[in-house]
Amino acid sequence: MSATPPVPSAAPGSGREAGRSTDPALAAGTGPDAEVVPDHDVRAVLAITAFRRLWLALALSSFGDWLGTFAKIGMAAGIAGGDHTRANLAVSAVIILQIAPAALLGPLAGALADRLDRRATMVVGDLLRFGLFASIPVVGTLTWLFVATLLIELVALFWGPAKDATVPNLVPRRQLEAANQVSLAATYGSAPVAGVVFIALTLLAGVLDGFVPALAGSQVNLALYVNAVTFLVAALVVARLDIPPRAPRREGARTSVWRDIVEGWRFVGRNRVLRGLVGGMLGAFAAGGVVIGLGRSLVRDLGAGDPGFGVLAVAVFSGLALGMWTGPRLLSGLSRRRLFALALTAAGGFLLLVGLVPNIVMAALFCLGLGACAGVAWVTGFTLLGLEADDEVRGRTFAFVGSVTRIVLVLVMAAAPALAALLGEHTLRFTAHHALTYNGAALTFGLAGLLLTAAGVLALRSMDDRPGTSLRRDLQRAWRERGRSAGERSGARPPWPGTFVALEGGDGAGKSTQARLLQAWVHEELGREVVLSREPGGTVTGVALREVLLLTKQPLDPRAEALLFAADRAQHVAEVLRPALERGAVVVSDRYVDSSLAYQGAGRALEQADVERLSRWATQGLLPDLTVVLDVDPATARARRGGDAGRGGDDRMEAESVAFHERVRRQFLDLAAREPERYLVVDASGAPEDVAARIRQRLEPLLGSSTTSAGTGPAGATAAPRPASQPATGASS
Numbered sequence: 245m246s247a248t249p250p251v252p253s254a255a256p257g258s259g260r261e262a263g264r265s266t267d268p269a270l271a272a273g274t275g276p277d278a279e280v281v282p283d284h285d286v287r288a289v290l291a292i293t294a295f296r297r298l299w300l301a302l303a304l305s306s307f308g309d310w311l312g313t314f315a316k317i318g319m320a321a322g323i324a325g326g327d328h329t330r331a332n333l334a335v336s337a338v339i340i341l342q343i344a345p346a347a348l349l350g351p352l353a354g355a356l357a358d359r360l361d362r363r364a365t366m367v368v369g370d371l372l373r374f375g376l377f378a379s380i381p382v383v384g385t386l387t388w389l390f391v392a393t394l395l396i397e398l399v400a401l402f403w404g405p406a407k408d409a410t411v412p413n414l415v416p417r418r419q420l421e422a423a424n425q426v427s428l429a430a431t432y433g434s435a436p437v438a439g440v441v442f443i444a445l446t447l448l449a450g451v452l453d454g455f456v457p458a459l460a461g462s463q464v465n466l467a468l469y470v471n472a473v474t475f476l477v478a479a480l481v482v483a484r485l486d487i488p489p490r491a492p493r494r495e496g497a498r499t500s501v502w503r504d505i506v507e508g509w510r511f512v513g514r515n516r517v518l519r520g521l522v523g524g525m526l527g528a529f530a531a532g533g534v535v536i537g538l539g540r541s542l543v544r545d546l547g548a549g550d551p552g553f554g555v556l557a558v559a560v561f562s563g564l565a566l567g568m569w570t571g572p573r574l575l576s577g578l579s580r581r582r583l584f585a586l587a588l589t590a591a592g593g594f595l596l597l598v599g600l601v602p603n604i605v606m607a608a609l610f611c612l613g614l615g616a617c618a619g620v621a622w623v624t625g626f627t628l629l630g631l632e633a634d635d636e637v638r639g640r641t642f643a644f645v646g647s648v649t650r651i652v653l654v655l656v657m658a659a660a661p662a663l664a665a666l667l668g669e670h671t672l673r674f675t676a677h678h679a680l681t682y683n684g685a686a687l688t689f690g691l692a693g694l695l696l697t698a699a700g701v702l703a704l705r706s707m708d709d710r711p712g713t714s715l716r717r718d719l720q721r722a723w724r725e726r727g728r729s730a731g732e733r734s735g736a737r738p739p740w741p742g743t744f745v746a747l748e749g750g751d752g753a754g755k756s757t758q759a760r761l762l763q764a765w766v767h768e769e770l771g772r773e774v775v776l777s778r779e780p781g782g783t784v785t786g787v788a789l790r791e792v793l794l795l796t797k798q799p800l801d802p803r804a805e806a807l808l809f810a811a812d813r814a815q816h817v818a819e820v821l822r823p824a825l826e827r828g829a830v831v832v833s834d835r836y837v838d839s840s841l842a843y844q845g846a847g848r849a850l851e852q853a854d855v856e857r858l859s860r861w862a863t864q865g866l867l868p869d870l871t872v873v874l875d876v877d878p879a880t881a882r883a884r885r886g887g888d889a890g891r892g893g894d895d896r897m898e899a900e901s902v903a904f905h906e907r908v909r910r911q912f913l914d915l916a917a918r919e920p921e922r923y924l925v926v927d928a929s930g931a932p933e934d935v936a937a938r939i940r941q942r943l944e945p946l947l948g949s950s951t952t953s954a955g956t957g958p959a960g961a962t963a964a965p966r967p968a969s970q971p972a973t974g975a976s977s
């Protein structure tokens with residue numbers, strides 16, 4: 245099965261590939277907050293022709309799969325006739341047949357598929373599915389629908405691993421995660437499209453079947469034919485694909501599938517976090533089983549037919565896609581474990597509402613929320629699974645989770661209609677004229693909602709990584725920082741008591757002058773410990789690097805230059821900034837990360853993302869609480885430098901062209917414009933005291949809120965440890 249339902253092992257870039265990754269950028273994380281810095285540029289990964297084609301084929305097949313699923317469910321219910329129970333059973337049977345093969349034979353088929361030629365496997369697989377889907381309406385019996393469903397899924401069992409295994413051969417490892425994201429978008433994003441197309445086709449078929457005999461009999465025939473054609477097109481696309489030869493497989497990897505499964509099971513059992521994760525995922529899949537198994541029945545009880553079912557399916561899958569795509573970015577600052585558990589709990593709440601509110605429009609809205617929360621849970625759970633599972637057992641863990649979640653799904657789908665029948669219809673009477681009647685399907689939905697909420701709470705209990713920190717405060721903070729880029733996200737600072745201010749701007753803008761004024765104010769007026777430092781050269785090692793960077797007469801390659809600035813910064817953070825912040829000091833740094841982004845990124849025209857990544861790595865994501873950009877035109881700055889007797893002649897940077905310094909200035913302003921809440925731009929052409937007053941005005945609330953920290957008070961205030969070089973004394977150059 246390749247698209248329905250969302251199961252971890254179905255996606256490219258899942259454990260098997262991730263497990264093989266040796267890219268330090270991808271393998272960096274071992275905990276949920278560990279920094280993973282893959283290249284997320286979606287356009288760049290789709291620019292790889294071979295991957296784009298495979299992706300297109302995946303999108304087509306997924307679209308076909310979803311359309312086929314809706315059509316088969318519709319057809320099963322239609323053939324089964326008006327009897328409620330029979331229709332439910334037929335729908336369940338279709339879905340069980342669709343999922344069971346992967347649950348039971350997934351790992352085995354994966355191992356077999358690895359021995360076949362991948363392109364041939366995919367092409368033959370798509371052709372077979374074309375034939376099978378087309379045959380369903382031609383034969384038109386319930387039995388053949390079941391048989392064809394089973395066969396289609398068996399084919400998909402081989403197609404999926406062939407496709408999954410191909411992706412890492414087409415895409416550099418660094419871009420695997422982006423490839424994963426666009427593949428997910430294709431797999432799940434095609435669901436709402438398929439839902440809309442399904443509705444359109446069923447409505448259209450109603451009009452057409454008078455004219456075209458092949459469409460008569462069932463409204464869903466047209467959908468099945470369209471679906472068959474998508475597989476034909478996908479086969480043609482893959483046939484033209486240029487797949488590089490395969491890397492030899494590790495010996496032993498194909499020995500015993502059974503042992504692999506057992507090992508995966510043991511590993512999960514031993515690890516508290518994985519237990520929470522897998523438990524939560526099972527809860528989510530169980531709830532999914534209820535939705536799929538009883539969705540149609542619920543819709544019917546709400547008085548809507550096939551189109552109504554389509555609407556709810558569109559809502560769920562739109563939400564799913566939305567949640568997967570935007571959710572993790574939206575609350576990027578929140579611990580992933582907490583996000584996972586919260587998303588599960590919220591999904592449970594929505595499910596409960598779907599069951600409780602007997603209105604199709606409200607149900608569609610709640611389904612959207614349900615889908616979105618489930619999408620967030622899916623992506624975070626999936627990522628956590630990859631990060632938590634040790635490299636060598638990761639593939640097996642994914643295989644295990646993939647199989648177990650499917651089995652749970654199947655069992656619940658089979659049990660849900662029975663439970664619904666058992667629960668039967670109940671009427672809540674409020675007054676003589678007001679009453680609400682719930683039938684078994686709605687009650688089962690409500691029950692599943694409660695169970696999912698409980699699963700979320702239990703998951704949080706078992707894997708919370710911030711015990712003692714209020715969840716509400718964490719959420720508020722994450723909400724304030726929502727939508728920041730990956731770079732900024734990892735900059736969410738650990739809760740150290742100090743305050744970090746960086747001063748940025750061109751050479752001669754007045755940074756050193758302002759740093760001294762700031763130091764005096766914080767120390768004398770606020771009575772807090774101040775650490776004044778600078779880059780490059782804030783440490784003994786840094787002073788040596790500074791010599792090379794600014795004074796060398798030898799040519800220095802821009803990349804070497806960027807690396808040396810980053811080396812200086814790494815030492816600076818480790819030796820000066822971090823300890824001071826941990827102590828609770830106010831740290832003022834004359835230049836920081838933004839200087840690299842401006843001088844090496846914009847000035848030297850190195851790739852912005854590379855410079856950013858380098859700095860992030862060097863600083864372990866530490867960003868200032870406030871960055872002050874002293875803005876002045878390069879000519880004025882040059883004139884000031886010329887008038888500064890303490891300086892020697894221009895250094896390597898200062899000697900650069902006017903255009904270079906213009907680019908640097910523009911970049912500082914652009915960076916500030918992107919995040920106004922973390923930046924202050926001051927027109928630095930005014931008098932030093934005016935500039936200082938403006939900075940103080942902005943800093944006052946920031947420093948006021950953290951004056952309770954260690955190291956405050958007059959006694960400790962004078963002991964402002966300096967970095968090895970004493971940048972505060974004299975001009976900084």
Ligand SMILES: Nc1ncnc2c1ncn2[C@@H]1O[C@H](COP(=O)(O)OP(=O)(O)O)[C@@H](O)[C@H]1O
Nearest residue numbers: 751752753754755756757884888930931932975
């Ligand atoms: N606002 C200002 N107006 C005029 N001159 C200034 C101002 N700020 C600083 N200067 C002078 O400009 C020169 C460079 O200042 P400095 O603080 O060393 O800049 P930077 O650290 O940004 O290179 C010094 O001679 C300083 O006295």
Ligand SMILES: Cc1cn([C@H]2C[C@H](O)[C@@H](COP(=O)(O)OP(=O)(O)O)O2)c(=O)[nH]c1=O
Nearest residue numbers: 751752779780809835839840843897976977
């Ligand atoms: C920190 C940093 C500085 N630089 C440059 C900017 C400055 O020209 C030089 C540091 O010189 P410095 O004399 O400390 O600055 P200023 O002239 O403003 O007082 O190094 C970079 O190019 N990248 C960086 O990451």
